[in-house]
Amino acid sequence: MIDLVIVDDQEIVREGLKRILSLNEEINCIGEAYNGKQLIELLKKLSPQVILMDIRMPIMDGIEATKFVKENHPNIKVIILTTFDEDDYIFQGLKYGADGYILKDSGSKEIINSIKAALEGSIFLNPKITEKVVKALNSRPIENSAQKKNDEKEKLLQILTPREFDVAKHIIDGKSNKSISEALFVTEGTVKNYVSKILEKLQVNNRTELVIYLQKVF
The missing domain is CATH 3.40.50.2300 (Response regulator)
Incomplete structure (x- = not known):
């Protein structure tokens, strides 16, 4: 209930x-x-x-x-x-x-x-x-947006490990920790640890801010 x-x-x-x-x-x-x-x-x-x-x-x-x-x-x-x-x-x-x-x-x-x-x-x-x-996040010239997205993605790949990057992609798709754990064949606790590390590395306070950040990349 x-x-x-x-x-x-x-x-x-x-x-x-x-x-x-x-x-x-x-x-x-x-x-x-x-x-x-x-x-x-x-x-x-x-x-x-x-x-x-x-x-x-x-x-x-x-x-x-x-x-x-x-x-x-x-x-x-x-x-x-x-x-x-x-x-x-x-x-x-x-x-x-x-x-x-x-x-x-x-x-x-x-x-x-x-x-x-x-x-x-x-x-x-x-x-x-x-x-x-x-x-609002993409209020920039259209001709530059694709290049800026690529730049942001490259930056993200340098900051995150490959597995953390995979978790980030699932988060932007709106998946829950449980769904991510099933997709990546890891425990839900492991996913929570990945999410915590991602928040720390990207210097965002919570999952909401993380989604907003990732909207600029994916």
Whole structure:
């Protein structure tokens, strides 16, 4: 059973999400909050595995709440609920370690997939959000982009071992540690060690930042 908390300042949104999630027997909504401050109080009593977090809320918004959760409860997965026009919030949330981004009008399948992907150690980004991230990272002259990608790949090959490079390629494909271990015929613990070494070598703080970095290469 996956214990989950919903954070959104609109009751109608919280109720809608609860109805959607109630259709899945694996998910158990154990609490809800209408802003980040209330969430912090809630986390003193509850220990959810996943938080569905709205961005724009009064008193404490979802970005500051995400930062707090990741600093104080790093094992909790945070999936941001967003609209398509919240670019600044999107990049701030990724910086603070959000584990996924889905649009508020997403269907039940996408919401449930994002929850499961986060728990498996993957980063789930709605395709429209991914497109925005990639465009922002690649905002450079078209004629130079291919050469710069090749340069970045060569640099990466010099920094990482061949096996670490293989792991990085699987990460950019959105695979979880378990899936990577099966593909490379190693234990899941070994994959976690590889990921830790990659984060250290590339000087990024978490898997989200790693995915953003690798978007420039692959």
